[in-house]
Amino acid sequence: xxxxxxxxxxxxxSESKEYAWTxxxxxxxxxxxxxxxxxxxxxxxxxxxxxxxIGYLHSGFEKLGEHLxxxxxxxxxxxxxxxxxxxxxxxxxxAVEKLLGIELxxxxxxxxxxxxxxxxxxxxxxxxxAVGLDLGAFTAFLYLFQQxxxxxxxxxxxxxxxxxxxxxxxxGVLFDVNNDWVEKVRKFVREFPKxxxxxxxxxxxxxxFIDRTKGIGILTYDDCVNMSVTGPLARASGVVRDLRKDEPxxxxxxxxxxxxxxxGGDCYARYLVRMEEMLESxxxxxxxxxxxxxxxxxxxxxxxxxxxxxxxVYRSIEGLIQHxxxxxxxxxYPVPHEEVYAATEGPAGELGFYIVGNGSTRAYRVxxxxxxxxxxxxxxxxxxxxxxxxxxxxxxxxxxIAAELDR
Amino acid sequence: MVELxxxxxxxxxxxxxxxxxxNRRLVVPAAKIFDVLAGLKQDFGxxxxxxxxxxxxxxxxxxxxxxxVVYLLLSVSTGERLIVKTFVDLPNPQLPSVYSLWKGVxxxxxxxxxxxxxxxxxxxxLRRILMPDEFTSFPLRKDYPLQGRGExxxxxxxxxxxx
Numbered sequence: 223x224x225x226x227x228x229x230x231x232x233x234x235x236s237e238s239k240e241y242a243w244t245x246x247x248x249x250x251x252x253x254x255x256x257x258x259x260x261x262x263x264x265x266x267x268x269x270x271x272x273x274x275x276i277g278y279l280h281s282g283f284e285k286l287g288e289h290l291x292x293x294x295x296x297x298x299x300x301x302x303x304x305x306x307x308x309x310x311x312x313x314x315x316x317a318v319e320k321l322l323g324i325e326l327x328x329x330x331x332x333x334x335x336x337x338x339x340x341x342x343x344x345x346x347x348x349x350x351x352a353v354g355l356d357l358g359a360f361t362a363f364l365y366l367f368q369q370x371x372x373x374x375x376x377x378x379x380x381x382x383x384x385x386x387x388x389x390x391x392x393x394g395v396l397f398d399v400n401n402d403w404v405e406k407v408r409k410f411v412r413e414f415p416k417x418x419x420x421x422x423x424x425x426x427x428x429x430x431f432i433d434r435t436k437g438i439g440i441l442t443y444d445d446c447v448n449m450s451v452t453g454p455l456a457r458a459s460g461v462v463r464d465l466r467k468d469e470p471x472x473x474x475x476x477x478x479x480x481x482x483x484x485x486g487g488d489c490y491a492r493y494l495v496r497m498e499e500m501l502e503s504x505x506x507x508x509x510x511x512x513x514x515x516x517x518x519x520x521x522x523x524x525x526x527x528x529x530x531x532x533x534x535v536y537r538s539i540e541g542l543i544q545h546x547x548x549x550x551x552x553x554x555y556p557v558p559h560e561e562v563y564a565a566t567e568g569p570a571g572e573l574g575f576y577i578v579g580n581g582s583t584r585a586y587r588v589x590x591x592x593x594x595x596x597x598x599x600x601x602x603x604x605x606x607x608x609x610x611x612x613x614x615x616x617x618x619x620x621x622x623i624a625a626e627l628d629r
Numbered sequence: 630m631v632e633l634x635x636x637x638x639x640x641x642x643x644x645x646x647x648x649x650x651x652n653r654r655l656v657v658p659a660a661k662i663f664d665v666l667a668g669l670k671q672d673f674g675x676x677x678x679x680x681x682x683x684x685x686x687x688x689x690x691x692x693x694x695x696x697x698v699v700y701l702l703l704s705v706s707t708g709e710r711l712i713v714k715t716f717v718d719l720p721n722p723q724l725p726s727v728y729s730l731w732k733g734v735x736x737x738x739x740x741x742x743x744x745x746x747x748x749x750x751x752x753x754x755l756r757r758i759l760m761p762d763e764f765t766s767f768p769l770r771k772d773y774p775l776q777g778r779g780e781x782x783x784x785x786x787x788x789x790x791x792x
């Protein structure tokens with residue numbers, strides 16, 4: 223049977239197709255990488271239907287967000303997309319600062335831009351590595367994971383935490399960075415293209431990799447628009463949209479980079495878009511790093527909504543008072559009775575937060591707009607009519623992180 | 630850019646608009662929500678739904694309705710965003726599903742149903758999505774406590790011998 227776009231095939235239900243097999247994929251399966259479950263209907267090796275079941279990692283993050291204040295919730299946000307934690311923190315505080323009306327200092331904007339792009343590289347590294355691993359290319363996975371370790375080092379040097387760093391704060395970041403950190407990032411920018419070229423050699427023209435990804439899991443332009451697809455997935459299907467260009471936030475307006483797009487719409491196109499995006503991110507990091515402005519990183523001197531720097535807390539009474547005012551639950555600062563939606567271009571797609579403020583320093587309602595949640599709902603649409611072995615290729619390039627899916 | 634006056638001419642005077650920072654919000658009565666969303670999609674180019682979410686206004690100061698449901702719309706070609714908001718009340722919170730307009734809202738509407746108990750009529754497969762099927766409450770409502778009501782202790786437990 224020739225492959226066609228999936229919905230043109232007769233929709234199969236299990237009553238009329240008694241010969242269909244049911245295969246339970248997950249919740250614990252090495253190729254799902256995280257805890258998610260798919261019930262597949264098979265005709266021989268052809269998938270005729272798939273039903274995703276999610277919720278295994280649901281732990282009520284949005285309910286917790288109503289009980290923690292804007293700075294505390296950053297530790298929860300970290301744990302949503304744990305492959306690129308700082309990107310979530312930046313998205314969260316971007317929304318909070320929009321609600322409060324805080325304008326960051328130039329240094330904080332540049333610093334967050336660098337971190338956001340490091341996180342994009344980190345996310346794409348894992349994604350490409352994992353797709354390669356699932357399709358039998360083990361070496362590329364090891365090369366890419368080595369580079370993730372370098373980024374962990376960079377983030378650890380800045381924040382003191384390797385994985386769940388909780389680095390951003392309302393109005394800035396936890397600590398400023400120093401010259402050693404800048405040297406570390408420079409070293410990464412210098413050395414990463416070599417690894418990138420090696421992975422290109424290992425995968426891009428690899429016959430097995432192409433055979434298993436080209437023409438698999440096609441999303442057309444209309445599908446992407448109608449089904450709410452954003453980020454690299456949409457760009458691989460020809461949707462020219464990138465929030466960094468379309469709605470510039472942080473320092474992206476000052477920097478020179480390209481939006482990587484493709485018309486393929488299949489797993490191979492998504493792989494290529496991610497590979498090229500890493501080089502563009504590297505360009506952004508280099509420009510931002512060499513032009514990072516001097517000056518304070520936090521706006522604590524002018525605002526009473528922001529935690530003061532630690533030396534000020536320990537050495538001056540004004541700093542201590544400000545710290546107390548922000549931290550204590552019975553003090554606080556005025557928050558507008560308003561609702562706001564703010565989005566950033568996360569590594570996997572549009573990552574936004576809808577916050578309702580009710581005057582207190584805790585949000586009345588926090589809604590995450592997780593890209594994984596929307597993308598995973600397309601899985602049945604993308605897999606129908608393909609082979610069982612294509613499930614891992616499609617699932618891999620969708621970049622589904624179950625912790626973000628379930629929250 | 631969609632003008633409020635044009636929408637009011639088509640759908641009645643009870644549509645209102647407000648702006649906060651760069652967010653533009655349109656408040657629509659629940660009875661007209663499907664017509665307005667269909668019109669926004671067909672004639673004003675809002676071809677993508679970014680997200681659907683709900684807010685429980687039980688403890689919110691000066692709130693008139695119990696639930697607010699929010700549709701975040703985007704026009705992919707122009708990049709224009711619009712937030713469409715409507716209100717529903719107990720005992721029968723119900724809205725028409727927009728699955729026939731946008732396929733991407735499938736899981737978003739299921740999540741709102743799961744968390745708030747707002748029923749989307751016409752949705753092809755409105756089941757719980759994050760919580761287990763046996764769950765009886767709607768956890769993101771404000772009258773549901775943070776630590777739960779002990780539902781977890783009453784879940785059926787399957788032992789290895791029974792499975």
